[in-house]
Amino acid sequence: MMISRxxxxxxxxxxxxxxxxxxxxxxxxxxxxxxxxxxxxxLKQKDLLYIAESVASKVDGRxxxxxxxxxxxxxxxxxxxxxxxxxxxxQMGKHSIEKLxxxxxxxxxxxxxxxxTLTRHYWTEEGRIVDTMDPANPLNRWFFDFLGxxxxxxxxxxxxxxxxxxxxxINVMMxxxxxxxxxxxxxxNLKSLSDEFAKYKYGQSSHLWLVDxxxxxxxxxxxxxxxxxxxxxxxxxxxxxxxxxxxxxxAGPQVLEYTNDRGEIVDLIGYPLKSTNWELLFQIDRxxxxxxxxxxxxxxxxxxxxxxxxxxFLFFVISRYLANPYKRALELNEQLERLVxxxxxxxxxxxxxxxxxxxxxxxxxxxxxxxxxxxxxxxKEHFLLWKPRDVVGGDFYWAKQAxxxxxxxxxxxTGHGVxxxxxxxLAVSILNLIVESENDDDPALIxxxxxxxxxxxxxxxxxxxxxxxxxDIGICLVRNDHLVFAGAKCSLFAKYGxxxxxxxxxxxxxxxxxxxxxxxxxNTRLQLENGTSFYMTTDGYLDQNGGEKNYSFGKQRFAELIxxxxxxxxxxxxxxxxxxxxxxxxxxxxxxxxxxxxxxx
Numbered sequence: 001m002m003i004s005r006x007x008x009x010x011x012x013x014x015x016x017x018x019x020x021x022x023x024x025x026x027x028x029x030x031x032x033x034x035x036x037x038x039x040x041x042x043l044k045q046k047d048l049l050y051i052a053e054s055v056a057s058k059v060d061g062r063x064x065x066x067x068x069x070x071x072x073x074x075x076x077x078x079x080x081x082x083x084x085x086x087x088x089x090x091q092m093g094k095h096s097i098e099k100l101x102x103x104x105x106x107x108x109x110x111x112x113x114x115x116x117t118l119t120r121h122y123w124t125e126e127g128r129i130v131d132t133m134d135p136a137n138p139l140n141r142w143f144f145d146f147l148g149x150x151x152x153x154x155x156x157x158x159x160x161x162x163x164x165x166x167x168x169x170i171n172v173m174m175x176x177x178x179x180x181x182x183x184x185x186x187x188x189n190l191k192s193l194s195d196e197f198a199k200y201k202y203g204q205s206s207h208l209w210l211v212d213x214x215x216x217x218x219x220x221x222x223x224x225x226x227x228x229x230x231x232x233x234x235x236x237x238x239x240x241x242x243x244x245x246x247x248x249x250x251a252g253p254q255v256l257e258y259t260n261d262r263g264e265i266v267d268l269i270g271y272p273l274k275s276t277n278w279e280l281l282f283q284i285d286r287x288x289x290x291x292x293x294x295x296x297x298x299x300x301x302x303x304x305x306x307x308x309x310x311x312x313f314l315f316f317v318i319s320r321y322l323a324n325p326y327k328r329a330l331e332l333n334e335q336l337e338r339l340v341x342x343x344x345x346x347x348x349x350x351x352x353x354x355x356x357x358x359x360x361x362x363x364x365x366x367x368x369x370x371x372x373x374x375x376x377x378x379x380k381e382h383f384l385l386w387k388p389r390d391v392v393g394g395d396f397y398w399a400k401q402a403x404x405x406x407x408x409x410x411x412x413x414t415g416h417g418v419x420x421x422x423x424x425x426l427a428v429s430i431l432n433l434i435v436e437s438e439n440d441d442d443p444a445l446i447x448x449x450x451x452x453x454x455x456x457x458x459x460x461x462x463x464x465x466x467x468x469x470x471x472d473i474g475i476c477l478v479r480n481d482h483l484v485f486a487g488a489k490c491s492l493f494a495k496y497g498x499x500x501x502x503x504x505x506x507x508x509x510x511x512x513x514x515x516x517x518x519x520x521x522x523n524t525r526l527q528l529e530n531g532t533s534f535y536m537t538t539d540g541y542l543d544q545n546g547g548e549k550n551y552s553f554g555k556q557r558f559a560e561l562i563x564x565x566x567x568x569x570x571x572x573x574x575x576x577x578x579x580x581x582x583x584x585x586x587x588x589x590x591x592x593x594x595x596x597x598x599x600x601x
Contacts (some may be wrong), residue, residue, distance in 0.1 A: 002284075005429070008095060009338075009354060016311065016319065016456045017221075020307055020308070020311050021304055021307070021308055024300070024303060024304045024307055025300070025304060026409065028442055029394070030185075031296070031354050031393060032296055032297065032300070032301075035296065036290055038198050039289060039290050040267075040289070041289070042069070042285070044257075044267060044269075045255075045507070046257045047289075048255055048267065048269040048282060048284075049253060049271075049493075049527065051208075051269075051282055051306075052253060052271035052280055052282050053271070054424070055271075055280055055282070056271050056273055056274070056280050057551075059190075059210075059275070060169075060273055060274050060275045061488070062188075062190070062392075062576075063155065063168060063273075063275035063276065064275060065107065065599060066109070066168065066170050066186055066188060067153060067155065067170055067275075068111075068171075068502070068556050069107055069172045069186060070171075070185050070378065071151070071172055071213070072521055073099065073100070073103055073112070073114075073155065073172070073184045073185075074172040074173065074175075074184045074185075075185075075500065076096075076099060076507065077096055077176075077499070078092055079092075079096040079099065079114065079174070080174055080175050080181045080182075082095075082096050083116045083117075083118060083174065083181040083182045083348065084098065084114075084118070084291065085115070085574075086118055086120065086182050087116060087119060090254050096123075096417060097123065097125070097127040098111075100112050100113070100123070100124075100125045101125045101126070101127070102113060103125070104125040104186070104519065105125075105509065106504075107186075107188075108188070109186040109187060109188045110167065110186075110187045110188050110189050111124065111125060111187045112124070112184075112186045112187075113125070113184065113185060113187075114174075114182055114184045114442055115133060115182055115183045115184075116180050116357075117147065117180055118181070119132075119180075120133035120134075120143075120274070129313070129315050131341075134423070134457075136409075136548065137438075140285070142171075143183060145304045146171050146183060146389075147180065148240055149483065150173075150176050150177045150178055151173070151177060152172060152173045153170065153171070153172050153173070153444060154170070154172075155168065155169065155170045155171075155275070155278065155283070156168075156169055156173045157169075157212070157218060157264070157274065159277055162258045163325055167186070167187060167188070167189050167190065168188055168190055169185065169186075169187045170185045170186055170187075171576060172184050172185055176207075180276050183536040188319040190219055203500065205284055205285040205287075205288050206221075206282065206283065206284035206285075207220065207221060207222065207225075207282070207283055207284075208220060208221045208280070208281070208282050208289070209225065209230060209233070209280070209282075209557055210273075210278060210279075210280055210281075210282045211244055211278060211281055212277075212278050212281075212385040213277055213278070213279075214244075214269065214445055215229050215230045215239060215244050216229055216230070216573050217227075217230055218278070219227070230244065230281065232323065234258070234266075234268065234281075234283065235260075237257060237258075238256070238258050238268065239506050241254075241256065241559065242254055242270040242281070244257075244270075244277075244279055244280065244409070245527060251269065252272070253269055253271045253272075254269065254270045255267070255268070255518050256268055256269075256270075256332070257286070260285075263287035264285055264286065265287075266283055266284070266285055266286065267283065267284055267285075267286055267289070268281065269281070269282050269283075274549075277331075279492075284390075286550045301403050302337075310420055311464060319434055326407060327352070333599065338494075344391040350497070350528070353547075357418075358391050358392065358417075359391070361391075361392050361418050361421050362369035362391050362392050362421075363426065363485075364421075364422045364425065365396075365424060368396075368424070368425055368428050368429075369386075369396060369397060369398075369406065370397065370398065370399040373382070374385075374558070375399055375599075376400055378399055378406045378408065378478075379408070379599045379600065379601065380599075380600045380601065381569070381570045381596075381599065381600045382437065382570060382571060382597065382598060382599035383570045383574035383601070384540075384574075384595075384597055385574065385578060385581075385595065385596040385597075385600050386594070386595050387540075387590065387591050387593070387595075388416075388421075388593045389416050389417075389540075389591070389593040390416055390417040390588050391417075392417060392418060392419025392421035392595050393413060393416055393417065393420050393421060393424075393593035394412060394413035394415050394416055394419075394421065394423055394424060395410075395411065395412050395413070395420075395424070395538050395540065395593035395594065395595040396410075396411050396412075396413070396427065396428060396595070397409065397595060397597055398428055398429065398431055400432065400435050402435070402441050402477060403439060403441050404479055405441070405478045405479040405480070406476055406477075406478055407435065407443070407446075407475060407476065407477055408475075408476045408477075408478060408536075408597070408599065409473060409474060409476070409492065409536075410473070410474055410476040410536040410538060410539070411424070411427055411472065411473040411474075411489075411538070412470050412471060412473070412538035412539060412593065413427060413469075413470075413471040413492075414468070414469045414470055414471065414553050415469070416593060420593065423469060423471060426454070426457070427450070427454070427473075430446075430450055430453050431446070431450060431455065432553045434446055434449050434450065434453075434512060440499055441477060441525065442484075443475040443476065443477050443484055443485065443521075443523055443528060444476075444484035444486035444520070444521040444522055444523040445473060445521075446486075446488075447473060447486050447488055447510060447521045448474060448519065448520060448521050451488070451510045451511060451515055451517065451519060451521075452517045452518075454471075454508050454510060454511035455511050455515075456468060456517075458470075458511060468512055468513050469511060470510045470511030470512045470515075471488075471508050471510050471511060472487075472489040472490050472509055472510070472538070473486055473490055473510055474486075474487035474488075474490030474491065474492055474533065474536045475487070475506055476536070476601075478528075478601040480526065480528075480582065482525055482526060482527050482528055483526045483527075483528055483534070483601060484524070484525050484526075484527070485503055485505075485523065485525075486505065486506075486521050486522060486523045486524070486525050487503075487504070487505020487506065487507050488505055488506055488508055488509055488510045488521060488565055489506070489508065489523070490505045490536065490538070491503060491504045491505060491536075491555075492524075492526075492534060492535070492536055493504075493534065493536075493558075493559065493562055494526055494532060494533050494534050495532065495533045495534075495562055495566040497527060498517055498563075499577045500562055500563055500566070501526075502555075502559065502560055503524045503526070506521050506522060507522075508521070528601055530556045531600075532568065532601075533562075533566055533569055533573075533598060533599070533600055534598070534599055534600070534601065535562060535596065535597070535598045536596075537558070537594075537595065537596040537597070538592075538593065538594065538595045538596075539592065539597050540590075540591070540592035540593050541556055541558065541594050541595075542554060542558055543591060543592060544580040544581065544584065544585060544588075544590065544591055544592070544594070545585075546584040546585040546586050546588045547584055547586075550588070553584055561576070561577065561580055565577075570598050573598055574598070576600075577596060579595075
């Protein structure tokens, strides 16, 4: 009887094992095929597009920044007036050259220039006249050709064979394009983008190329490719399929595949740049994208073998030694329910504690910020937009009585949530201590002392390589007839009637490892006039992505918003700033803490 029962058990075990093995093999085969299809689909529809969009946005972003910088330079009324007066006013000339030098050094351009249409003098950022434009000189033809086109802006990119480098040049008309006062612009080399390209390499066989409409490679992840023709790396039929060299490059991205001379499938995407008529190409061998599936095969066979051994043993034990498997299952179920119930209770307790802590941190942070009554007491008129990304955040605003006026400030500390809120409490406490104990009325000096104290408290001078906590801040000292501003990576926007003036702070963060304790921040003095509005904002508003192309809101769009609604009362401006931000964000989540303060002193 025992032998018969053992044979029956073994038959059941063997049948069950065979079924399990067949199921695993079938499931593994199906999973492998589906996974391979999904990997290729994801590569074509997401990964290639993401890499191309990321690289293109960096190139377009750099070009857009250069164009915006050139336009701001070309629209500067003081420089235009200086050129129209024949460059005879020394004071205006000094200011104009300083602005040119700040533009070149501040954004790391190769050069910046101004050429007068009146005197035809070519001024560089060094304050020197290096040439006088002559129509008979072939090297000067670009100037007269650009004037003849009567276009406000022109940009072109050139690969220099001798320097083995790629340069971008932006020319902008100053004033009316039909009757310009001069031509301004910048030049920059793009070789640093080659290092950025290398960061996006996907495996060993991938390549990134920036190709002009003739098929010449200007930038790539491999500098040895620069200056060569793209047809040397991909078949001519693929080059023509993308439209390179045919004058019919597609307006959107193109994803395709081809077989190379080794019989391997290669995936490629062509992505046109928005800032130029060039094409970004990215390719990778199919074998690299699906190489991990070989491990899936191996793991499937290993899993099959393990399952045979384990399941045979388990079936044998269950069939031979467990008299009441249903009862055992009920007992295990009860144990699991008790365990789940206990874990759920613990999670609820921890969640409640965490929520209470965050709520308490919110109350503390709101308590250290100036109340509406305090701001009303200092300012004639104002509005405040303060939106932490989480319940609490790293942005803050600050107001304090001074000896000869009052301080108004906006700051952005490193981090979000509770860590960022702790930094705001620390920063506000230090600011209050500096003003109350040392009685300073100098915004630049106050920021300098704040920088030294934070670096000391954070032990930044000990060279901690894993953190760089600090903050960006702009401080205004408002007196009877003028305002003094100093900033650490923070700007002040001042609207005088129809004129909008942007005062940039120093390009150093408070408490950063790159900012020395002895670094001296600078003050800028502005006259107070009736109707003048001032605006300070953290980068959360400017960096918020959205719109049709999912770009950042940006300084230029922010400045246009001020110009469009700057004549309205500040209460109406607040509604406009909130609605414009909400409309631009759309369904995009808030990326950073947002603080915007507009006021009239």
